[in-house]
Amino acid sequence: MEAAESSGGLRRWQFGELVLDERTLELSLRGQVLRMHRKPLQVLLHLLQHADEVVTKDELAEACWPGRILSDTVLSTTIKRLRAVLGDDGQQIIKTVHGFGYRFVAPVSVELLAAEAPPRLALAPGDHPPLRPTWSLVERIGGGGSGEVWRVCQDRTGEQRVFKFAVDGAALRGLKREVTLYRVLHDSLGDHAHLLKVLDWNLERAPFFIETEYEALGSLLQWSQAQGGLLEVPRVQRLKMIAQCAELLASAHRVGVLHKDLKPSNVLVSGQAPDWQIRLGDFGSGGMLDAQRLHALGITRLGFTQTVAAFDTSGTPLYLAPEVLSGQPSTLQSDIYALGVMLYQAVVGDWSRPLAPGWERQVDDETLREDIAAAVDGDPARRLADAGELARRLRRLDERRNEREARKHAAAEQEEFQRRLERAELRRRWALALAAVLVLGIAAVLALYVQLLGSQQQRLAALGKARDEADISHQVTDYVVSLFDAASPEKSGGRLLEPRKLVDLGQSQIESRFRDRPQLRARMLGTVGALYCSLGVPDRCQADLEQALALQKGDPEADPLQTAELLGKLGRAYAGEARWADDERMQRQALAIYEARLNDTHDPRIAERLAALGDALQSEQKTTESIEVLERARKLARGADGKDRLESADVLGLLAQSYVLAGRTDDAIALAAQRSALVRTQVGADDLRYYDAQSDQAIVLMDAERYAEAEPIERAVLDGYLKVYSADSRQVLDVEGNLAVILDGENKDAESLKWMRAIVDASRRLGRTGDSEYATELVNLGELEETWGDYPSALEHLRGAYEIARRHDREDSVQVLTMRVSLARVLTRMGRAREALPLLQPELAGNLNGQIADLERGRRLLELAACYRDLGRPQLAAQTYDAAETHFRKTMPEFAMAKIAVLSGRARLALHEHRYGQALVMLQQLVDTDHAGEKSVSPGTLYDEVGEAQALLGLKRREEAVKLLAGIRGDVERELAPIHPARLALERILGTSAGTLRHG
Known part of the structure; x- marks a missing residue:
């Protein structure tokens, strides 16, 4: 076996009567191929490669699901499917090693397969193709090795066709794939006159072939030569043909088909001067964006059985996009890159000219330079997103x-x-x-x-x-x-x-x-x-x-364009009052007018409206749609060189916020920093726009819990804002609110509480008590007061925020759920779990996504478990903590605070059930985690240390408990309100202990 593995060749594995052939990736039983899904097959191959070894679940996940956070359920289901195919109910082949993973235990033999020479065709002019006795081969027009392309003629009528032949291997898969993709195109688009038809095929016996229409004018290359060279064709005609090609490619893309080998030799010409027509064919290298569409159309996956549709890099190097050459999968954008190269070649009049640095100097038309650059941008994210857009540009x-x-x-x-x-x-x-x-x-x-x-x-x-x-x-x-x-x-x-x-x-x-x-x-x-x-x-x-x-x-x-501008401005005004659905409606109306009336899709007004629409969608928690809209806005806002400019800055800020909501924190931080640097370079460090960019950057850092980095940035923003706005302006109050939240994250609770109370007092004094900003201020203050232990004040402020949220948002929105969870949390702390429970019963709507939605779903489960605990239902509480842990592990595996929150809840449950030993272990782990992170003294840590002392008392270790509490007494009295449960518990324990010690 070692020799086989070291050789690097393909192998045939045999265990019992079962055989796995790596060459065909087929599992057979006594010569009969067994049907098996790809993932169980990958797992089987990995286990065979490590036969008689224990392969851990993590190793299997990394090998078969690389880069994916995998739940135990997915892996166990895959193993179950594999056992079903193998008939391994008694674990005689794959043994489960409980707590670790799996081991392949059946005897295995392995055979190294020798590389086979590719078969060749023996075709000659005058031969009759198999199954076509009335047709004769005329001339070979392409192909080689195990695949050839011939022009054929009907002996009686003289009708001509093209036959593509293959023996087996890659050439056969290409034929199958072309049949499959033609069926997708035909079933989706109908008899499209400009798509080359596949008329018939023989995939049953060698030599295999497909039969397509024949175009006498040949490909763009052949047609151009017949015209005396491409430069002899008027540029207007060349651009018209590229526009037709772009429209055809866009039609294929709309139904999920990639071409992946677009080039002049694969584009055919029909008709006659001056109405030449383009026909697109040769999808043998193509792919599907979504292979499930084949199932939906009832089409067999011919040619797609061994490779994922878009993930090979076949094609002609001259037309391959940079990302494909580097090994990334083909996409719509890589097809558009090939189309952009063809446009460049058509403009300069040379189908053999490569797109090389300095190509711009060879294009004398500024507008065409812009179009080519948009299609061949080295970054696919900046490239044109739609081939039809290139066609529209060329038509106009x-x-x-x-x-x-x-x-x-x-x-x-x-x-x-x-x-x-x-x-x-x-x-x-x-x-x-x-x-x-x-x-x-x-x-x-x-x-x-x-x-x-x-x-x-x-x-x-x-x-x-x-x-x-x-x-x-x-x-x-x-x-x-x-x-x-x-x-x-x-x-x-x-x-x-x-x-x-x-x-x-x-x-x-x-x-x-x-x-x-x-x-x-x-x-x-x-x-x-x-x-x-x-x-x-x-x-x-x-x-x-x-x-x-x-x-x-x-x-x-x-003028409709002036109407569109006013619609956009009114939408932004509605957004200022948290009327986000109205904002979205206004922005969509404005955008529709602009797109219908403006001939240039790069007009800055379109980018501006897209940014406003993305902002509205972001506020409505439509995160995925928001990212799509904002990324399009960013692309349109860029300069002709494809680089971000000052006009892109606001879009970058909004996009960073949407990335945060989608859980893409690292991307958000990088984008926010990029925006700040861009604005500073363009306008300087004393410009209001730079302060705005810095404030947004601090918010992104705050969302990522990088409070120490966020604080100096937000303090500098506050100083800058005070040079422009009054101290009571909404802009200044918003920054002060952000600063209070940041300080809270750094455990600077007293300073944070002072800021938040001043902010709420200012809003009340100025009569700003009905909008969403005021609700946010109330929430921030209420949660700080809850941490401090002032539960009555926290309850008052959170109730006020809850009522405002219900006036502005749906009951099933993230905003309203956030308020309900916070309100229920305080009620539970006050011993009013029965009042809290109804607030936690409604779940967050399933269509809401993103990091905030995931966080609130988890918070709801944590507080629900606390309610069950206080209501005397410990088993249900434990199950709910399990559900919370599973949720966080699946949706936010890197969010350390979620793990700490679950552990804290379990510890409180153990205390409540007098399982003091278990509670002590968990509480000590929580305290050690805080101290290991070198955090300053925080209310949360003190609460855990008081709990630790309570567990010690329960274990009859009174002296340790008293010593612990005496050491933190000063911090508790400084950091916690007099009515905080931890402070009351400390005073009760120390008072009782002191009396016991005196009498003792």
């Missing part, structure tokens, strides 16, 4: 060139307007800074409105465009100047004019100044409404935006 090439020039012209006009504003003579620089908040918004209004009006002039050609634009410019300029004038020292009396008063002034003038221009008035109201949102005035914000939208919809000449 002239239109896109014109739009690019128009955008450059509009940008130049806006830049000139900005320069004129900056040259305005103001006596005080601070007055300009104050007015800039509003003026920049109005400047954008002017530039965009003039641009929108310009598009309308195509429909209103003779209505005096120049005069109308001059009138608009005059009105807006007067409006802007009036605001500068109001901010000047002469009009303000030398006092600093607050931004809110400046915005109020601007809002009050809109009706009178723009009464006769409803579209311009709507846009002004929209801009001012958005400013109210940024200033933390939600009622004025929503009112102005709703009025603007009503004006816009009431004007029959209103």
